[in-house]
Amino acid sequence: MKHLSRAEFVDLIESSAALSAARTLHVEQCAQCRERAEALRAVRSMARADEMPEPSPLFWDHFSARVAAELRNEPAPVAPGRWTPVPFATWAVAGAVIVLLVSTVVWRTTLHAPSPEAPARVSVPVDLAVSDPIVDDLDNDEAWAVVRAATADLVWEDAHDAGISAHPGAVENAALELNAAERIELERLLDEDMKRNGA
Amino acid sequence: MSTDRTLDRPWPGLRPRHWRVTVTRDRTNSAARPDARQLADDRALVEASLEGNREAFDVIVERHQRQIYQLCYRFAGNHEDASDLAQDVFIRAYRGLHSFKGQAAFSTWLYRIAVNVCLNRVGARAQKWTTLAAADQPDLREERADTKILRGERAAAVRAAIARLPKKQRAALILRVYHDLPHDEIAAIVGTSVGAVKANFFHALANLKKLLSTTS
Numbered sequence: 542m543k544h545l546s547r548a549e550f551v552d553l554i555e556s557s558a559a560l561s562a563a564r565t566l567h568v569e570q571c572a573q574c575r576e577r578a579e580a581l582r583a584v585r586s587m588a589r590a591d592e593m594p595e596p597s598p599l600f601w602d603h604f605s606a607r608v609a610a611e612l613r614n615e616p617a618p619v620a621p622g623r624w625t626p627v628p629f630a631t632w633a634v635a636g637a638v639i640v641l642l643v644s645t646v647v648w649r650t651t652l653h654a655p656s657p658e659a660p661a662r663v664s665v666p667v668d669l670a671v672s673d674p675i676v677d678d679l680d681n682d683e684a685w686a687v688v689r690a691a692t693a694d695l696v697w698e699d700a701h702d703a704g705i706s707a708h709p710g711a712v713e714n715a716a717l718e719l720n721a722a723e724r725i726e727l728e729r730l731l732d733e734d735m736k737r738n739g740a
Numbered sequence: 741m742s743t744d745r746t747l748d749r750p751w752p753g754l755r756p757r758h759w760r761v762t763v764t765r766d767r768t769n770s771a772a773r774p775d776a777r778q779l780a781d782d783r784a785l786v787e788a789s790l791e792g793n794r795e796a797f798d799v800i801v802e803r804h805q806r807q808i809y810q811l812c813y814r815f816a817g818n819h820e821d822a823s824d825l826a827q828d829v830f831i832r833a834y835r836g837l838h839s840f841k842g843q844a845a846f847s848t849w850l851y852r853i854a855v856n857v858c859l860n861r862v863g864a865r866a867q868k869w870t871t872l873a874a875a876d877q878p879d880l881r882e883e884r885a886d887t888k889i890l891r892g893e894r895a896a897a898v899r900a901a902i903a904r905l906p907k908k909q910r911a912a913l914i915l916r917v918y919h920d921l922p923h924d925e926i927a928a929i930v931g932t933s934v935g936a937v938k939a940n941f942f943h944a945l946a947n948l949k950k951l952l953s954t955t956s
Contacts, residue, residue, distance in 0.1 A: 547942035548935055551923075554945075581942070584949045588902070588917050591895040593810055596819060604809070604823060605801045608830045617792045618837040662819070 542567050545574050556580045761810035789837055797837075801830050804847060807919065808854050814914045815858035817899060825861060829854045844928055851915070851929045859907050901951035909944035912937050 543555065545564065550558035553568065560568070568574050719727060762913045781805075788796035808829050813822035832853050840849050902910060908930065915926045 548938040551938040551942050558930070580949055582947045584945045584952065585917065587894065587952070588913065588945075588948065590891075590897055591898045593813055593918070594819075596809070600823075601802075602803060604805055605798060608801050608805075608827050611827060611831055612794065612797065612834055615834060617794070618790055618834060668869050680916065 542571075545578070550574075550578055550581060553578050554585060557677065779780055784841050786837060786840055786842075786846060789834070794858075797834055798835075800846075804828075807847070807848065811854050811919065812858055812916065813909070814902070814918055815829070815862045817903060821862075825857055826854075828861075829857050832857065838872065847924075847927055848928050851919075851925075852931075855911050855915075855929055858943035859911065897952060898948075901948050904951055905944055905947055909940045909947065910934075912940035916941055 542563075545560075545568065549564060568578070636681060716724070716727070742946045760799070782800070785796045785800050785803075789800065805826065809822055809826040812825035815818070816822045816825055829850070834851055836853070840846065902913060905913065911930055912926060915929065916923070921929070923934045923937045923941075928935045930937065935945075
């Protein structure tokens with residue numbers, strides 16, 4: 542049978558009645574457990590025999606007075622959940638901090654926020670479905686045919702030498718002026734031109 | 741010697757207001773278990789203290805100072821440190837009085853603070869065990885001189901051995917042997933299970949035996 546556990550040893554040395562009948566029977570039959578329990582009991586008795594020296598009878602009054610004096614410097618303990626009056630200054634400081642925080646947040650979101658995207662100067666968004674006919678008609682557009690005919694033989698260098706040149710950024714501005722359908726058409730023309738020139 | 745003291749006026753803020761609290765100071769049986777009346781009184785005293793009545797806490801100190809001092813002495817090993825530790829325990833208890841929920845006995849709560857204070861403070865420094873001064877010894881005038889010396893030496897050896905035990909074992913042994921606290925209350929004080937307390941107590945006794953046999 543298993544020897545006594547640590548808790549059972551404690552129960553045994555403190556009160557033999559605390560053990561079950563089976564465990565008590567084991568102790569009766571097991572010399573090792575009996576010997577160990579006896580040794581623990583002896584140590585316990587030796588420790589118990591050490592009486593604490595009694596301080597002077599005057600010590601207790603002196604001690605309680607000392608504690609009371611020390612506690613006079615302590616703020617009174619507060620029952621949990623009780624409303625404690627807070628000085629006006631505390632509320633004022635708390636209010637100022639809140640106002641400062643709110644002001645900072647507002648200032649950061651308005652003045653220091655990144656400026657909104659400059660709206661493209663595309664006047665009216667064009668619905669592609671609507672603009673398709675325009676793209677289709679562009680090849681048949683007489684005005685556009687005139688422009689193409691007039692510029693078919695134009696060499697860029699000659700135009701530049703003749704003083705016909707765009708201002709810096711003019712191309713970008715012109716591109717910005719185009720609507721979606723015009724941009725698509727421009728892209729197509731550039732592609733064709735690049736294919737034609739073998740670029 | 742036992743003295744009864746009745747506060748002759750009800751404390752303001754105490755509910756019900758007609759309560760009168762009788763304080764019993766029993767200096768002969770320091771490890772006496774608190775009875776139901778004392779438990780109720782302790783709670784009333786705590787409530788009164790929380791209402792701002794400092795006298796109520798003075799009564800708490802008077803009522804528990806002996807047990808707390810004795811516990812601190814067992815950990816510290818000398819009168820000066822024990823009284824300093826005990827004072828610290830009551831100051832901490834006063835500061836944290838609002839956290840006493842009344843689920844355990846007030847003495848259990850106070851013991852818990854005391855054990856924590858002692859383990860933190862005493863563990864961090866070497867103990868100065870008082871030498872066998874005549875004033876510290878029980879009245880041994882009737883004993884033979886050699887018996888007296890032997891007894892003193894044995895007591896010193898036991899104290900020194902206890903001081904060398906690991907913290908939890910030391911706490912379990914002191915609370916069980918010198919304060920007669922039941923294992924479940926010790927478990928509540930040190931924050932472990934009853935099984936763990938018994939195991940610690942077992943190891944404390946076994947280690948004490950080893951240490952004492954080494955010393956002898």
